[in-house]
Amino acid sequence: xxxxxxxxxxxxxxxxxxxxxxxxLGVTKGSFYWHFKxxxxxxxxxxxxxxxxxxxxxxxxxxxxxxDPRDRLRYVYKLALNIRYDVPGGAVERALQEWxxxxxxxxxxTQRVDQERISFLADAYIELGHSxxxxxxxxxxxxxxxxxxxxxxxxxxxxxxSEYLRAIITQFICQKN
Numbered sequence: 001x002x003x004x005x006x007x008x009x010x011x012x013x014x015x016x017x018x019x020x021x022x023x024x025l026g027v028t029k030g031s032f033y034w035h036f037k038x039x040x041x042x043x044x045x046x047x048x049x050x051x052x053x054x055x056x057x058x059x060x061x062x063x064x065x066x067x068d069p070r071d072r073l074r075y076v077y078k079l080a081l082n083i084r085y086d087v088p089g090g091a092v093e094r095a096l097q098e099w100x101x102x103x104x105x106x107x108x109x110t111q112r113v114d115q116e117r118i119s120f121l122a123d124a125y126i127e128l129g130h131s132x133x134x135x136x137x138x139x140x141x142x143x144x145x146x147x148x149x150x151x152x153x154x155x156x157x158x159x160x161x162s163e164y165l166r167a168i169i170t171q172f173i174c175q176k177n
Contacts, residue, residue: 001049009091013099047109054086055113059120069124073173080146081161089150117143142172
């Protein structure tokens with residue numbers, strides 16, 4: 001699934017070729033079809049995997065490993081500003097958002113990912129004393145900022161992102177007045 005997502009980020013969903021993907025993975029085309037009925041099933045499974053790995057598992061790990069909501073926020077903000085292909089605004093997400101223009105499934109999954117990310121962040125802000133409205137607004141702005149930074153820096157993959165992480169932490173992790 002990771003290789004499929006990486007390839008989606010490189011070439012887009014429409015340009016995924018089963019034969020090429022199988023060759024890059026070192027498996028036969030027949031082996032591919034043993035696991036997946038067709039390309040669409042592979043893409044569906046990749047979407048579900050992306051949802052799990054980019055959202056659900058990260059929020060579970062953050063909740064399990066960090067009691068302090070500030071630490072949870074720092075953890076997810078640091079992950080989100082990583083140069084991986086599956087971060088908010090990263091190559092995979094951009095390709096899936098493009099595909100969502102014509103795919104109901106992609107629309108549903110990308111919307112669910114956005115809403116769950118916002119809900120996770122908002123929950124932390126509520127724990128910090130924000131009202132539900134303030135928490136949701138702050139979470140939405142933080143996600144938009146993270147996504148935007150990743151989009152803007154896509155042409156500079158080797159750029160040090162630590163300055164942006166510090167700015168995000170300063171801007172979005174503070175005591176409520």
